[in-house]
Amino acid sequence: xxxYEDRRDTLISRFNGTTDTVRLGKxxxxxxxxxxxxxxxxxxxxxxxxxxxxxxxxxxxxVEGMTPYADLVAATLPxxxxxxxxxxxxxxxxxxxxxGVGIESTSFKYGLVHETVLxxxxxxxxxxxxxxxxxxxxxxxxxxxxxxxxxxxxxxxLKASTVKTKPFVRLEHIKHTDAKAYFEHIQIxxxxxxxxxxxxxxxPGNYYISIGNFTDDAPYQSDYTYxxxxxxxIREKEVDYLTxxxxxxxxxxxxxxxxxxxxxxxxxxxxxxxxxxxxSIFYTKVMRWNTKWGFxxxxxxxxxxxxxSVIQDIDVxxxxxxxxxxxxxxxxxxxxxxxxxxxxYNKSAEYPLFPMDQNETYVNFGFWDVVRDKEARLTGxxxxxxxxxxxxxxxxxxxxSDVYYSRDKFWQIYNQEAYQTLKRKYDxxxxxxDLYDKCVLRN
Numbered sequence: 230x231x232x233y234e235d236r237r238d239t240l241i242s243r244f245n246g247t248t249d250t251v252r253l254g255k256x257x258x259x260x261x262x263x264x265x266x267x268x269x270x271x272x273x274x275x276x277x278x279x280x281x282x283x284x285x286x287x288x289x290x291x292v293e294g295m296t297p298y299a300d301l302v303a304a305t306l307p308x309x310x311x312x313x314x315x316x317x318x319x320x321x322x323x324x325x326x327x328x329g330v331g332i333e334s335t336s337f338k339y340g341l342v343h344e345t346v347l348x349x350x351x352x353x354x355x356x357x358x359x360x361x362x363x364x365x366x367x368x369x370x371x372x373x374x375x376x377x378x379x380x381x382x383x384x385x386x387l388k389a390s391t392v393k394t395k396p397f398v399r400l401e402h403i404k405h406t407d408a409k410a411y412f413e414h415i416q417i418x419x420x421x422x423x424x425x426x427x428x429x430x431x432x433p434g435n436y437y438i439s440i441g442n443f444t445d446d447a448p449y450q451s452d453y454t455y456x457x458x459x460x461x462x463i464r465e466k467e468v469d470y471l472t473x474x475x476x477x478x479x480x481x482x483x484x485x486x487x488x489x490x491x492x493x494x495x496x497x498x499x500x501x502x503x504x505x506x507x508x509s510i511f512y513t514k515v516m517r518w519n520t521k522w523g524f525x526x527x528x529x530x531x532x533x534x535x536x537x538s539v540i541q542d543i544d545v546x547x548x549x550x551x552x553x554x555x556x557x558x559x560x561x562x563x564x565x566x567x568x569x570x571x572x573x574y575n576k577s578a579e580y581p582l583f584p585m586d587q588n589e590t591y592v593n594f595g596f597w598d599v600v601r602d603k604e605a606r607l608t609g610x611x612x613x614x615x616x617x618x619x620x621x622x623x624x625x626x627x628x629x630s631d632v633y634y635s636r637d638k639f640w641q642i643y644n645q646e647a648y649q650t651l652k653r654k655y656d657x658x659x660x661x662x663d664l665y666d667k668c669v670l671r672n
Contacts, residue, residue: 233293236276237350237358237385244272245356250660253379277385278322280304288391289347294324294384302477310391311473313339313574317480318509324384328374330583330627332542332569332593334427334441335392337419340574341583343375345390353382354656363578373651376583376643378628380664381655395443397450398425398476400469405436412550412592414438419547419570419590425476428568429463433558437463438568441476450475453482455504458494460486460565484512486565487597491515535605538631539563539612540597544571544585545624550592556618557594561611567595581647582664585625609633628668639665 231239244251251272277293280301284290285308292301298312299319305311312323316331323342325331327349331342339345349361349371359382361371373381405411411428415438418426425441447470453459459479462469471479483493491512492498499507519525529536539561545553547570557566573587585591600611613633619626625642626632634642648664666672 230279231276233277233279233281233386237352240272240274240277240385241352241356241358244352244660248658248660250662252662253383272383274383274385277324281386283308283310283391285310288393289388290391291386291388292323293386294327295322296324297322298326299478302474305391306394306474309394311394311477312342313345313390313392314342315477316342317485319478319481320510320513323387323389327384327387328377328379329629330376330542332571334425334439334569336593337426337570337572337590338574339390339392340571341375343580344574344578346371346387347390348388349374349384350386351382351384354380354652354661355658356660357655358385359655369651370655372578372580373582373647375580376628377648377651378664378667380661380667381651382661394473395445396473397444397447398441398471398473399444399447400466400471400476401440402463402467402469403438403440404464405438406434408433408436408554409551411436411438412547415568415570415592416547416590419572426570429460430554430564430566430568431464432564435464439463443473444470447472453479455482455507456499458483458486481509482507484509485567485595485597488512490598529601533603535602536599537602537606537609537611538599539615540630541612541615541626542593542595542629543615543619543624543626544591544593545619545622546586547590547592549622549624550594553592553594553618553622553624557596557615560614561596561600563596563598563600567593569593569595581644583625584642584644591624628664632669634669636665636669639669 253272253274274295277295280290280292280296282291283305288310290305290312297319298315298321301323302311302315314331314333314335316326316333326342327346351359351361351370353359359367359370361367363371374384405414418440423440424443428438430436449470451469451471460483488494493502493507571591571593576587612631616626616633662672
């Protein structure tokens with residue numbers, strides 16, 4: 230295998246060998262929006278998928294940007310450590326989680342993925358390779374990359390903090406029946422010395438908090454990689470034990486609960502999928518195939534049903550979380566909903582393109598399904614409702630899926646002045662897409 234330096238220099242040469250606008254050529258994507266067709270040249274970054282060094286003593290890992298978390302976790306666990314925040318799906322790449330927004334059940338203590346990055350090596354839109362740290366001359370790009378979605382540059386290599394692990398995770402699932410009390414309890418737990426914290430809101434009155442703690446021993450080990458579904462176990466078991474690896478990937482087998490949309494939860498069909506196909510990578514391929522050929526679109530049209538995909542992650546201040554939930558359950562009605570608290574890791578750090586109050590506890594609501602309606606609605610009818618209430622409650626939404634903000638509203642939320650300053654400095658010739666054009670216009 231060629232060294233990182235050799236592959237990097239070849240990539241830079243190819244990038245600078247053309248003046249065209251480019252986009253990434255890679256094997257996986259966790260963007261849940263259709264993209265317009267384009268003949269832009271692809272910059273092949275598939276080979277930048279290696280874990281280069283795991284420093285167990287100093288608790289950091291050096292890794293290339295296109296490395297999926299499945300490979301990154303596999304490399305770190307033998308050293309009794311893991312990245313501080315590991316997003317829930319195996320196919321998510323660490324570079325994607327930094328330039329997008331990555332979250333999981335350690336975010337109540339370590340924040341979002343980008344908050345535990347120590348250093349980045351970035352190929353910018355002007356063809357330069359820059360090393361970004363929180364304190365060097367490229368600190369503006371270091372803090373500006375999160376939520377830029379590859380429109381300022383591509384993270385080729387980075388160094389990220391890790392946390393010490395133990396072999397097992399002990400889980401405790403706590404039931405609540407009142408939404409306000411539920412979020413108040415999460416607020417209290419987010420200040421305590423525990424390892425993991427998230428939850429699931431099923432139907433009204435059926436809300437669960439899941440507390441996880443590392444442990445050296447386990448009286449048994451549950452297996453949710455084939456016959457049994459993790460999300461169903463939350464309501465069935467007050468206490469549970471998983472290996473640390475299985476805990477990290479507890480959501481991947483059934484794509485949280487979205488595997489139902491491809492029939493994988495049917496007890497007759499599940500064995501036909503087999504263990505190898507029960508994962509987010511396979512489901513994503515099925516979803517993209519369906520989007521291309523429109524099977525469910527034609528089927529719903531035949532049934533006289535109008536549908537809208539409402540696939541979003543949004544963050545609202547925890548003291549307004551019950552208000553969002555009440556709106557969401559009444560107006561959107563998707564169930565279950567994933568709940569994940571988020572607290573800034575470094576209170577003094579500011580990430581201008583994804584502005585959040587560093588002194589606030591937020592709740593991330595994750596919901597991924599289709600709203601079915603017998604009445605034809607304007608495009609984005611339900612998604613726009615979500616966007617409006619999130620803004621009203623002082624929250625913010627991730628940009629990996631459909632976005633319907635007007636240009637003025639989008640830049641009011643995502644800091645146009647800071648973005649344009651970075652764009653002029655690192656991509657003056659606009660070799661890379663504009664953030665609004667990419668996320669809203671789908672170019």
